[in-house]
Structures are given as structure tokens and as C-alpha cells.
Amino acid sequence: RPDIPALLHDVFGFPAFRGVQEQVVGRIMEGRPTLAIMPTGAGKSLCYQLPAVALDGCCVVVSPLIALMHDQLRAAQAVGIRAASLTSVDADWRETQDRLRGGDLDLLYVAPERASGEGFRSLLRSARVALFAIDEAHCVSEWGHDFRPDYRLLRPLLDEFPDVPRLALTATADAHTREDILVQLGIPRDGMVIAGFDRPNIRYAVHARDGLPRQLADLVAASPGPGIVYAQTRAATEKLAEGLERTGRPVRIYHAGLEPQQRAANQAAFIASEDMVMVATIAFGMGIDKPDVRFVAHAGLPKSIEGYYQESGRAGRDGEPAAAHLFWGAEDFARARQRIGELEPTRQQGERARIAALGALVETGTCRRAILLRHFGESPPATCGNCDNCLAPPDSIDATETARKYLSAVYRTGQSFGTGHIEAVLTGAVTDRIRERGHDRISVHGIVTGEETALLRPVSRALLVRDALETTEHGGLMLGPNARPILRGEEEVRIVLPPKREPRRRSARNG
Ligand code: ADP
Ligand code: ZN
Secondary structure, three states, rough: OOOOOHHHHOOOOOOOOHHHHHHHHHHHHHHOEEEEOOOOOOHHHHHHHHHHHHHEEEEEEOOOOOOEEEHHHHHHHHHHOOEEOOOOOOOHHHHHHHHHOOOOOOOOOOOEHHHHOHHHHHHOOOOEEEEEEEEOOHHHOOOOOOOOOOHHHHHHHHOOOOOOOOEEEEOOOOOOHHHHHHHHHHOOOEEEEEEEOOOOOOEEEEOOOHHHHHHHHHHHHOOOOOOOEOOHHHHHHHHHHHHHHHHOOOOEEEOOOOOOOHHHHHHHHHHHOOOEEEOOOOOOOOOOOOOOOOOOEOOOOOOOOHHHHHHHOOOOOOOOOOOEEEOOOOHHHHHHHHHHHOOHHHHHHHOOOOOHHHHHHHHHOOEEEHHHHHHHOOOOOOOOOHHHHOOOOEEEEOHHHHHHHHHHHHOOOOOOOOOHHHHHHHOOOOOOHHHHHOOOOOOOOOOHHHHHHHHHHHHHHHHHHHEEEEEEEOEEEEEOOOOHHHHOOOOOOOOOOOOOOOOOOHHHHOO
């Protein structure tokens, strides 16, 4: 039997496993199929690289991005692992194939479209395969934020080698996506290993956008150390960078429209710097190992909670205090919803859920960290003490009565109608639909009047956030697991009042 701790130390130079690595590696060594859900930076690569070295035969790694693949390839080769890749930009195909057949490779990286092809399958038949590692496994799910149809074609390959264990890895998977990965890749439920997602040294804060250039300049002035500002478009990165240069901090930009040499130079400068601000699109950051990033700011709404977690997670990898700031405006949501309308119907539902989850994060008056962690299936404490809402709880009012009326209306109308209908019933509207269904004759019809009407929207959002309401497959509302204590009067519902506009600060220099 291979001496795993010795390999960990001698090959990789690590004194010990981190977190769930030991469990994952142990499962693979026993040949058990596994889905490892580990946040960025938790050390996923080791989970297949170590078995690749320890096991007899080659570990085939499926990875979606050539750039990422080559980064990992170089890192593996640097510690002496016999590794190669078969991609469109590799010139040494013949040699790699010969090495694979000759048992001279520990690790072979391939793209999903290559891996699912018949040519590759027959190549593997002539070699000895020890492990299939499917990196960024959320790409297999239409629910995931990064669906790659080629991932769907991997299953026949995996099934052709039933004795070879399969390891799916991802940093980002909500419950739906997890389920999909298990089903699509043929991994039993008890093969799922989930690492803790909390990044306690990151302080989360969310701000309504209100003069973003000034807000960012203030933030940069107050935040020493290297930082990343994520903007949504190339043009926005350039504009924001221009504004930030006036603060005197070194500023670089990064987006896919720059010349490759320029991009590489900017990235290298950032990695070497101790106070630079990188203004970038989300093209920046994947595979970059800079542990001392002190802050990450988003100039607009991210694409998903997963995306936000991953991007903000580039702050403070060294474990020292770091901050994640998110600036958002209502127009971000409007734009996102508009984009959803243009998608194929099958993808709309997933996108809607993603936007709703982001809405819950930015609108809550409760702990941001708790919302993030719950999204990843954890059960965190109600407060963390290290986010904006925990540090300075916002003003809120008791809306428990309205919440109870709302929940009763959802219940009495049969748990299938959306917010529009529920609001209409509660405020006593008499539409055709209401009359047809007899909803004008139930006790909750018209029980909300006057100023209370304005609370209905925030109350429904608050109820969704705390799982007292859930959305049905068809976009209607139904009672969630936490409705009961509220209906019984055992739990109160407080909602955050819309933030008062901060008074615009006059520049002190002008007196
Ligand atoms: P992920 O792919 O999960 O984002 P990586 O595999 O890139 O993470 O690893 C993140 C960092 O953690 C790397 O710098 C890696 O060298 C380091 N690392 C991984 N495992 C260990 C370990 N057991 N002990 C110390 N450092 C580790
Ligand atoms: Zn908190």
C-alpha cells in the first residue's frame, strides 16, 4: 500500500491534509466514486493529484478551460508529477499518447469535448486508467451557472471503465446542481463530501450604489493592501480605473479585450505588488494564487451567489483580515431580469432562482454570512459579528402581523399563486381571476389597507429569505418549512427599512 502521508510530504511538501482532503483522498484510494464540494482555495487539486501519484496507472482530469489546465499542469510538473495535456494548443500529441500507453504518465489533462470522443476512448482502452477526475463538475448541470453541454457526454466514457473510480470536484454547487452532478455522473448520494464554506476572516458588506466613483475612491483610500474591483463590462473597468488613478494608488486593468502580453503584464504586476488595485472583469482571478488580496469590491450585482462567493473569496486567502464589498442598484436586477427573458425557457427558471438568491443577500437586514452559508447548505449561527449587518444592525420594523396575513393568504388560496395575486387578494381587489376562484369570499380578502400595503413586497421577500415561503416549480408561492412558527406567533418578522440616503459628503478640501 502506498504511504499517503509520506507522499503528501515528499511530493507536495505539505505537512498535513487540510479539511476534507483526507476524506476525499481516502475514498479515492478505496475506489469509491466521490463528489467533492470544496470552496476555492480549499485545495481541490491535491485530491486527485495525490491519488494520481499513489495509484498504479494514469489519472485523467477533465477540465473546461485550457488556461486553467495549463496552470495546473505546470504546477504538477513543478513538483515532479509526470503530467501532460491533450488540447488543441499542445504540439506533442504523439509523445503524450505514447507515454500514456507506456504507463509513463500520472496525470493527463483533457477538455470535455475531447474526453467524450470515441478516439479518446479507444486511446484509454490501450492504457491503464487509475482515476477519472472531473474538475468544475457544476458545468454538467443546466442548473449550474456555467453549463457546458460537453460535460453531459462524459457519462459513457466513465461507464465504459466501471472499475475506475470517478471524482467530481466543484467549488460552487447549490442543492439542485449537486443533485444534477450526482445523477449525471453516476455518483451515489453518500459519495458527496462537502467542505465548510465559511471564510471567517472576510468581512462582508453590501452598499446601495450612490455615486459609485466616489464610493470606490473612498473605499480604496480606506483600504490598504492589494485589492480587486470587479466591473461588469470592459468599458466600465477602464472608466473606473481612470477615476481610481486619481487616488494615487497604482491601478491596473484586466479584461479579455486587452492584448495577451498586456494582460499578462498587468497580472504579473498585481501579483508582485503590495498596494495595487486591479480593476477587472470576472475574466480575472481564475487560477491566480495571490494570498494577500485585502479587499474585493463588486461594482455591480454578480451573476450568482456562487460567482459572488468565488470572486469575493479571492480576498484574504492568507487568513488575515480582508473585506468584500458589493455595490448594487435596482437597475442591476432589472437588467438581469431582462436578460432572463431572452433565454431559452428551460434555462429561465434556474436564472430566476439565482437572481432571487442575490436579492435575498443584498436586501437582508440580517447576517450576510449566514445567507451565503445557508445557500451552500450549511446551518450557520444567526449572526457572525463580521459583516455590515452584524456590526451595525440596520433599522427595522416589526411586520409580524402583515407576515401572518400574507402566509394565510398563500395558504387559503391553495399555495399556487404568485405575489401579484396574493397582493391583490390581501388588498381586496376584485379581478376576474379572484372572482372565478372565489378568493373574494375568503377571510383574508381585503384585510390589508392603508400604509400596510407598502409592506407587502418587503414582507414577501423577507418570508422568502427565511424559508417561510418557497416558490413552486411554476413560480407560485407555497408555505416553506419556517412558516409555522410565524403563523403561530412564535417568531417575529422584522423587515429592514429602505436605507436612508446618506447625505452627500461635501469635499472637505473645499471647506
Ligand atoms: P482550489 O483548486 O480548491 O481552489 P488549489 O488546489 O489551487 O485550490 O489549492 C489552493 C492552495 O492551497 C494552493 O496554493 C495549494 O498549494 C495549497 N494547499 C493545498 N493543499 C494543501 C495542504 N494540505 N496544506 C497546505 N497547503 C495546501
Ligand atoms: Zn454577519
